[in-house]
Amino acid sequence: SYLDGTAIASIAVNARGQAALVIQVPSEPQSVSFVATYLGDGSAKASSSSPDAVLITPTGSTVALSVPQTNVLRVPTTLVATITPASAGGTVTFSVGNVVVGSQAVAKGQASVEWTPQGAGAFTVSASYSGDRGTPRGTATNQVVVVAETRADSITVDPVGAAGAWVPGGSVTFMNGTSMALATSSTSNMPVQLAESGPCMLAGNRLTARSGSGSCTVTALTRSGNGFSGAANTYRVLLTPGWQTARLAAPASGVVNRGAVVKLGKPNLRTTAGQLVTWKVTAGKAQCAVVFTSDGTAKLKARKRGPCNIRATAPGVDGQWNRYAVYRAYVIR
Structure with a gap:
C-alpha cells in the first residue's frame, strides 16, 4: 500500500x-x-x-557551473554556480572529485567559492544545490584540467636612443621638458602595459618630464598568458631642472661687416620658460654695441674692425629650469 x-x-x-x-x-x-x-x-x-x-514546485530548477577549463597549479580560481530561478534560496556545495571545496549560500541566484588546485591532471568539478521551498535541488558538473605552474615573465623597457634598457627597481635621471619614447617587450610576448604616477606625463609609450624636481614612478606589467605568469616592474625617474630655449634672430658666430646693424631678437624676447632675455657685449665694446629700436628690438651695431663677443641670458627658475645663456663671437671687418 x-x-x-x-x-x-x-x-x-x-x-x-x-x-x-x-x-x-x-x-x-x-x-x-x-x-x-x-x-x-x-x-x-x-x-x-x-x-x-x-x-x-511550479517550475523546475537549473544549476549552471562556471569554472575555467584550464587552471594553473597552486593559482586560485573561482567556482561559480548560477541557480534558476534567481529568487531561490538554499546553499551550494562545491566539490572537486570526491573532495568538498566549500559551501556557500545562494544570493541573487549565485554562489561561489575559491579553489586552489594542489595537483595537476583532469578533474570533475561539481556544484550540488540543496534546494529551497518551492525550488528543487539539482547538480551541475564540469570537466577541468590543472596544468603545472607557469614560468615567470620578464619585461624589458628600453628608451629609444638611450644607452641601454632600464634596470627593474632602478632609477634614471630625466631633465624637465625631456620627452622619450619607451620601447617595451616581454619574454611571454604578452602586451606590456605602462602606467605613470608623479609629475610626468605618459602618452602611449612616450614619457615627458613636467617638473625639474622630485620623481615619478613608471610601472610596466604583463598579464598571465602563453604559459607565463604575469610580471610587474617599477622604475624611478629622478627629475632635474631642464634647459630653457629662445628663438634668437642673431646670426651664427662669424664675420660681420663694419657699419652693419644686425638683428639679435624680437622685442621683449622670452625663453620657453617665460623668462626675459637680456643682451650684453662681453668683449670688444669699442668694436660693437647692443642697441634697441623704438619698439624694443635688440640689434648689434658693428662700429669698427676687431673682435666682438655678445651674450644672451635669462634667469633660471628654481627647481625647474637652469639659467639660459647663449654666446656669439663675431669679427668686425
Whole structure:
C-alpha cells in the first residue's frame, strides 16, 4: 500500500519483490510525504518504509557551473554556480572529485567559492544545490584540467636612443621638458602595459618630464598568458631642472661687416620658460654695441674692425629650469 496520510492504492508485489505506482502530481506547490507499507504473507512479516518527502514546485530548477577549463597549479580560481530561478534560496556545495571545496549560500541566484588546485591532471568539478521551498535541488558538473605552474615573465623597457634598457627597481635621471619614447617587450610576448604616477606625463609609450624636481614612478606589467605568469616592474625617474630655449634672430658666430646693424631678437624676447632675455657685449665694446629700436628690438651695431663677443641670458627658475645663456663671437671687418 502507498500512503500519503491516507491509503491511495494497493499494488501486488511482483516476482522480484517490487511494486510500482504512477500517481497524479498535485496541481499546487507543496511537500508530499509517501510511505510504502507491506502487508506481509506466509513467508514475510508486514513492515513500513521511512517517509520519503517529495517537493512539488511550479517550475523546475537549473544549476549552471562556471569554472575555467584550464587552471594553473597552486593559482586560485573561482567556482561559480548560477541557480534558476534567481529568487531561490538554499546553499551550494562545491566539490572537486570526491573532495568538498566549500559551501556557500545562494544570493541573487549565485554562489561561489575559491579553489586552489594542489595537483595537476583532469578533474570533475561539481556544484550540488540543496534546494529551497518551492525550488528543487539539482547538480551541475564540469570537466577541468590543472596544468603545472607557469614560468615567470620578464619585461624589458628600453628608451629609444638611450644607452641601454632600464634596470627593474632602478632609477634614471630625466631633465624637465625631456620627452622619450619607451620601447617595451616581454619574454611571454604578452602586451606590456605602462602606467605613470608623479609629475610626468605618459602618452602611449612616450614619457615627458613636467617638473625639474622630485620623481615619478613608471610601472610596466604583463598579464598571465602563453604559459607565463604575469610580471610587474617599477622604475624611478629622478627629475632635474631642464634647459630653457629662445628663438634668437642673431646670426651664427662669424664675420660681420663694419657699419652693419644686425638683428639679435624680437622685442621683449622670452625663453620657453617665460623668462626675459637680456643682451650684453662681453668683449670688444669699442668694436660693437647692443642697441634697441623704438619698439624694443635688440640689434648689434658693428662700429669698427676687431673682435666682438655678445651674450644672451635669462634667469633660471628654481627647481625647474637652469639659467639660459647663449654666446656669439663675431669679427668686425
